[in-house]
Amino acid sequence: MTAAIEFRGVSRIYGEVRAVDDVSFTVEPGEFFAMLGPSGSGKTTCLRLVAGFDTPDRGQVLLDGADVSSTPPYDRNVNTVFQDYALFPHMTVLQNVAYGPRVRGVGAAERDKHAREMLELVQLGAQGERRPAQLSGGQRQRVALARALINHPKVLLLDEPLGALDLKLREEMQIELKSLQKKLGITFVYVTHDQGEALSMADRVAVFNKGRIEQLAAPRELYLKPATAFVARFVGSANVAEATLAQALGATAPFAIRAENIDVLDATAAAPAGVATAPGTVVAVQFHGAASRWQVTLDAGGTWSALIPESRGVNGRTVGTRVQLAWPRDAAVPLQA
Amino acid sequence: MRAASTFFWRRPYWYLALLLVPPLLWFGTVYVGSLFALLAQSFYRIDDFTAQIVREPTLATYKQLVTQPANIDIVLRTVTMAIAVTIACAIIALPIATYMARYATGRMKAFFYVGVMLPMWTSYLVKVYAWRQLLAKEGIIAWVFGKLGLSGVLDTLLATPGIGGPSLSSSYIGMFLVFVYMWLPFMILPMAAALERVPGSLLQASADLGAKPAQTFRNVVLPLAIPGIAAGSVFTFSLTLGDYIIPSVVGAPGYFIGMMVYTQQGLAGNIPLAAAFSVVPIVLIFIYLSIAKRFGAFDAL
Numbered sequence: 001m002t003a004a005i006e007f008r009g010v011s012r013i014y015g016e017v018r019a020v021d022d023v024s025f026t027v028e029p030g031e032f033f034a035m036l037g038p039s040g041s042g043k044t045t046c047l048r049l050v051a052g053f054d055t056p057d058r059g060q061v062l063l064d065g066a067d068v069s070s071t072p073p074y075d076r077n078v079n080t081v082f083q084d085y086a087l088f089p090h091m092t093v094l095q096n097v098a099y100g101p102r103v104r105g106v107g108a109a110e111r112d113k114h115a116r117e118m119l120e121l122v123q124l125g126a127q128g129e130r131r132p133a134q135l136s137g138g139q140r141q142r143v144a145l146a147r148a149l150i151n152h153p154k155v156l157l158l159d160e161p162l163g164a165l166d167l168k169l170r171e172e173m174q175i176e177l178k179s180l181q182k183k184l185g186i187t188f189v190y191v192t193h194d195q196g197e198a199l200s201m202a203d204r205v206a207v208f209n210k211g212r213i214e215q216l217a218a219p220r221e222l223y224l225k226p227a228t229a230f231v232a233r234f235v236g237s238a239n240v241a242e243a244t245l246a247q248a249l250g251a252t253a254p255f256a257i258r259a260e261n262i263d264v265l266d267a268t269a270a271a272p273a274g275v276a277t278a279p280g281t282v283v284a285v286q287f288h289g290a291a292s293r294w295q296v297t298l299d300a301g302g303t304w305s306a307l308i309p310e311s312r313g314v315n316g317r318t319v320g321t322r323v324q325l326a327w328p329r330d331a332a333v334p335l336q337a
Numbered sequence: 338m339r340a341a342s343t344f345f346w347r348r349p350y351w352y353l354a355l356l357l358v359p360p361l362l363w364f365g366t367v368y369v370g371s372l373f374a375l376l377a378q379s380f381y382r383i384d385d386f387t388a389q390i391v392r393e394p395t396l397a398t399y400k401q402l403v404t405q406p407a408n409i410d411i412v413l414r415t416v417t418m419a420i421a422v423t424i425a426c427a428i429i430a431l432p433i434a435t436y437m438a439r440y441a442t443g444r445m446k447a448f449f450y451v452g453v454m455l456p457m458w459t460s461y462l463v464k465v466y467a468w469r470q471l472l473a474k475e476g477i478i479a480w481v482f483g484k485l486g487l488s489g490v491l492d493t494l495l496a497t498p499g500i501g502g503p504s505l506s507s508s509y510i511g512m513f514l515v516f517v518y519m520w521l522p523f524m525i526l527p528m529a530a531a532l533e534r535v536p537g538s539l540l541q542a543s544a545d546l547g548a549k550p551a552q553t554f555r556n557v558v559l560p561l562a563i564p565g566i567a568a569g570s571v572f573t574f575s576l577t578l579g580d581y582i583i584p585s586v587v588g589a590p591g592y593f594i595g596m597m598v599y600t601q602q603g604l605a606g607n608i609p610l611a612a613a614f615s616v617v618p619i620v621l622i623f624i625y626l627s628i629a630k631r632f633g634a635f636d637a638l
Contacts, residue, residue: 053541073544080545086538090560103548103556151547 002065004029004155004187005050010059012045019045021211022059027189029154032181034190034198037208038234043191046208047157050189052076064154074103079148080157083164085140087132093143094119094128100151118146121180138169145180155187162197174201195235199223207231228336232256239304240335248300249278254335261331262306264294267322276332277324280304282317296325379612390608398609402617408597412617415594418509419577419621422516426524426573427566429517434525434565435558438532439540450529453522461519465586468515472505472587479505502589512588519583520576524569531565532558567629574625578618594618 003026012020020042027033035043048054049061052073060069068076079100087096094115095102101111119125122142132140141161148156158177162170178201181188192198198205199219206216207230215227226232229240238256246254264282271277283303284295294306306325317323345352381390382397402408437449456464471477482491495501495508502508535558543553581595592600594614601611 051541051545053544073541074547074549078545080542082538082542084536084538086536086542088539088542088557099543099548099556100546103543103546103552147542147546 001029003027003062004031004064005033005189006060006062006065007046007049008060008062010046010049010056010061012042012049012054013057018211020049020056023211023213024059025206025213025216027155027187029187030185032178032188032190032201032203034192034202034205035208036192036195036198036205036235038193041208042211043206043208044159045211047080047159047189047191050155051078051080051157077151077153078155078157079151079153080159081141081144081148081161083160085132085144087140087143087147089132091131092128093124093130093132093135096132096143097128097147097150099147104151114150115146118150119143121149122146137165138173141165141173145177149184149186153186155189156181158188158190160192161190163192163194170197177201199235205235207235209234225333226256226335229254229256232333232335237305238333239302241302245298245300245302249276251276251332255332256335257304257327257332259293259305259307260291262304262325262327264296264306264308264317265324265326266317267324269324271324271326274329275326276329277326278304279322279324282319282321282323284319296323298325375612375615377612378608379616381609383607383609388606398613401610402613408614411592411594411597411614414591415578416621418513418516418593419574421513422520422577423524423570423573425513425517426521427528427570430521430524430528430569431562431566434528434532434562437525438529438535439537453525456518457522462582464519465515465583468511468518469506469587472511472514474504474506476504476506506587507589509589509591512584515583515587516577516580520573523572523576524566527568527572528562528565531562531568535561570629571622571626575618575622578621579615 005027007023007025010020010023011018023042023046035046037043045054049056050063052068052071052075056069060067062068063076063078088099091099094112097118098111098115101114106114116125116128119128122145124139124142124146127135127139127143132143135143141164144161161177162173165173174197177188190198190202199222202219204216204218205222207214207222209230215222215231217225217227222231223236226236226238229242232238232240233256236256236258238258239262240256241249241251241254243254246252265271265277267279278298278300280296280298282294283297286293286295289310291307291309294308295303296306297303304325345355378390379398380394380396381392382395383389384391433449433453437446437453441449473479479488479491482488491505494510495504497510500509500513502511505511505514539557539561540553543557544550548556579595581593581599584591584593584596594617598611598614601607601614605611
């Protein structure tokens, strides 16, 4: 099967900055593909390269097997949901949704009918005559979605589409987007800096850092087997032992250990077999409801956190108490140096 | 000092009053007051025999304004010129403003903004008289046309009845060119400001949905530039309606509204008619704004 999107050694350089640096990957048809990374990591530039708002300085971008590196956006079968929605303020909601067919020469009656169907699909059937400014953030988001889907794109690009919504609405929209994608069978490319969003929605996630892909994997693998220190920290909020610290802790290579795998023991307690320990001092305890996050500064350097269920209690330990962090050796994930 | 700060902090209305009273006094008495005094004058009339102003309310002056064919000619001539100048300014300004707002960056942008505003730092009179030299029969424009072997074109243009004349500097074409030059910045700047406010993502969205650049321009850029064009056209239209220096320095001898006001209140001493004439631009601008509003020019504000 031909890949929906393929990047072959793509670079995009702005002056001195390598926004995208020799990136190669493929996105399969019908896949929900997330591009995750902090701001400035190159994920949005990659999205712009797919949409055609930007052209690569080196390498090729292929859509459905065809090189589109220098094809303008209006000749690509790709549509975008913009971060700020980019709804046309001088048009009604219906005119916004009907814009794609309109500029492609579809007659007024037919495109309005089609636009009404799209508005029904996103549950905004009654709002067609209103202006974007009269809608709530969530409704605007749906209009942007309907407008992008009306052209039946092969690929839908979503640039941080839920960033401006509040938490509850964001979670509802995540579920809705995912079911919409299943229903329509369209390839979704979803750019976000929220690892929770990427992990919960995507089939595969590409983690971007400094213009490169650090790791491309399914969400579970990304979380359980981070390849690099960056992925371990960014995706799993894991504790990372870089080379020096790893050596001090008796390991041969850098490793990551997630907070929920770490236990806090009394300073004098003996460690069971197969459990590694590191002495340190409690610097903070944050109560999170079901569990508390303990921040402990290790004697060997660095501050780690341990997630301790409330059921296990605090045992009189508080900030300043000397403790040992303990974790099963097989829970440590070795990282690339 | 501290006590005064606390006093105003506790009483925000006093603070607002302190801020607003001086400008409102100035605006109210000097501007609105004199405007109403002027309007009131237009309802007096001048006694034909004694040339004295008769201070009793009457519509006689307005009757004189709208019934004398010469006066109607003046109004029509001025309005036609104002419309032509406004349209020409809008057409010339749109590509410049689009470039300034959407494409130019850094030094190029600064260069264009300064370039547009620089002429406004020069005396208005100097520019008008300079243009008279440029447009004169022996001026550089006629000279360039001659060197290019295009004197025939210029002569044909000047032979056009109504807008032609013996030379550019004594024709309505020449006057039109000077008006367009003078008021162009007043069209470019609000238009560029309107276009600056259009998010780039709207243009990307349009292209993304399949619109060719020309379609994006027609469907997205132009409608969003309309508030800027409306604002600019109010300037170009009203400035042309009220100006009396350009028509008296450059162009054909026909009177314009501004010249009429100047002549009537000065040489002729007919203050009521001068006042009535100066009401004409106010009424026209009001009509213009209502039409613009009806076409939705201010919807996006």
